[in-house]
Structures are given as C-alpha cells and as structure tokens.
Amino acid sequence: MVIITERDEKLLSVIARFRRIDYDTARLILGSRWGSHKRIKKLLDSRYLAKDGKSCLKLGQSGKTWAYEHLGITVEDVDDEERWEKVIEIGLRPKLLYDFIPSWVLKENIENLSPMNQAIGVYHNFALFNIKANTPEKLLKDCMNDIDELARYGYENAILVFERKEENEKLETIAFMKSFPNTNKIICLPKNEIGLRLLDIFVTNDTWKDKLAEKLFGQYNWIEPDVLQTSDGRKVWIAIENDLLQKIYMTTKVKAGFTEKNIEVVCFEEQEEIYEWLGLKITKICLEEFFKI
Helix, strand or coil, rough: CCCHHHHHHHHHHHHHHHHCEHHHHHHHHHHHHHHHHHEEEEHHHCCCEEEECCCEEEEEEHHHHHHHHHHCCCCCCCCCHHHHHHHHHHCCCCCCCCCCCEEHHHHHHHHCCCCCCCCEECCEEEEEEEEEECCCHHHHHHHHHHHHHCCCCCCEEEEEECCCCHHHHHHHHHHHCCCCCCCCCCEEEEEHHHHHHHHHHHHHHHCHHHHHHHHHHHEEEEEECCCCEEECCCCCECCCCCCHHHHHHHHHHHHHHCCCCCCCEEEHHHHHHHHHHHEEEEECCCCCHHHCC
C-alpha cells in the first residue's frame, strides 16, 4: 500500500489538471532525480500513475479516483493534441504549473462559459491566450469577446502570447474599434524566451512595477494605474507591459490633446518603435537590468 505524501499530492494535482505531463516536470515536482525515479515507479505500480507513451505520465485508475475525491475533477485522457500543446507551452512553465487552471477544467468550473472560448487557461486573475501564426481574422475578433467574457468571471486581466507580430498587429487594429467594459488589461507578448520570462513576472510578481519605479525615480506617486508622478512633478507612463487597453487610452488622449506632451514613456529598448510615433520623450531600459529587479 502506498501512502500519498504532500509531494505526491502536488504531482497528482498537476497531472489531474493537465491530463498528462512529461517525466522532467514530474521530477521537478517530486525533487531529486533518483528519489523521483523510485517514487514514480511506486506510483506506477500502485496505479496512481500510468505511462502515456515513452516520455509522459498520466493518472492511473487510483490516481483518477484520488483526483475526483480530493479535487472534484473527473480526469479524461488527452483528446485534442493540438489544444493540449497550446496549453502546456505556457501553463506548464515552472512558475505557473501549480496554480494554472487549463481551459477544460475552467469550462467545467464555470457552467455558462462559452465552450468556444479560446483562452488556454487562467492563472489567478489573468486569462491566458496562445495565438498561433495564421490565426484567421474571425478568430482574432472572437478572441476580443472571449477576453471580456472571462473578465465578467473575475479574470479581468488578459495576456496574449503571439507566435508572429502580424497577428498582434491585426488584433490591435480590431481592439481599437471595440470596447471592453469588464477588462482591466490586455497585455501582448511575443512567444519567445524573453516574452515568456516577462509573462512569468507579470502574473506572479505584483511588486515589479513599484520596484522599477523606485529604481528609476526614487520617490513617486501613482496618479493612474500605469502613470506616476515623480517628486519633481514629471509624469511618466510605465509602458513595458505593452498593455493594449492602456495604449488605446493614451493614444486617444495624446491625439486629442488631452495629455500634456511632456509626459514621458518608459519602455524596453526593443519597444521604442511601438511608442516613438506618439512624439513623447522615451526612457529606454535594458531587459537584463529589468530581470534583476
């Protein structure tokens, strides 16, 4: 008989939500490589785990019973490989995997959520989207509705990760013509190492903005969600999130003359071309310096 430990529970919980995971992630959850190898074998022998191909694990019958009794989750096998890949690309990242809720679990939990909602899952109050290359314009338009739908259920921030900038640009054009009464942020990131590292920070570290402001300006006060005023009266827009709603808001104000031209923009060096056309002073920061904050 196997006594389920706290680490076992973490492993079973992650697999119950994601339906299957690779061996490396299982070892990460369990700890040491040799110790995890022996523990996985015991869990396999007791049918808490089962092999899924050569490189993955899923829940065995005992594991599925445990998941239903302890988590209220009815675990099914992966039935859509493409969808599963889109989910684990982001949700199974080490900083997210313990609290990430994949889309299939989310749709079981929220009875009235549209079955066509394109979110790959949620993490705390963030809805996450994985936008593939060549996504049709209709799906991009539908994505805007999906974001606001999830905001009505408390996931008022959205992060969209794009394989290509072309889909990002199309979506921005669509968003300028829509309203988002329930949504707080729509953050757009590239799907590369830098973009995913930023995602980790934006969703798991709620102090990064204050730390950055203190490093750059010392004393300051927030006068809008992403705009601060320094001790010498300068107004600064912290724009490194590439928040689509804030860009629409600030662009509209600048064009209409409602915002002083002396407002400054703080962004990464790689983002300068996104904001330079506004004609505002830009303060560029280095990505690697930001990651040290």
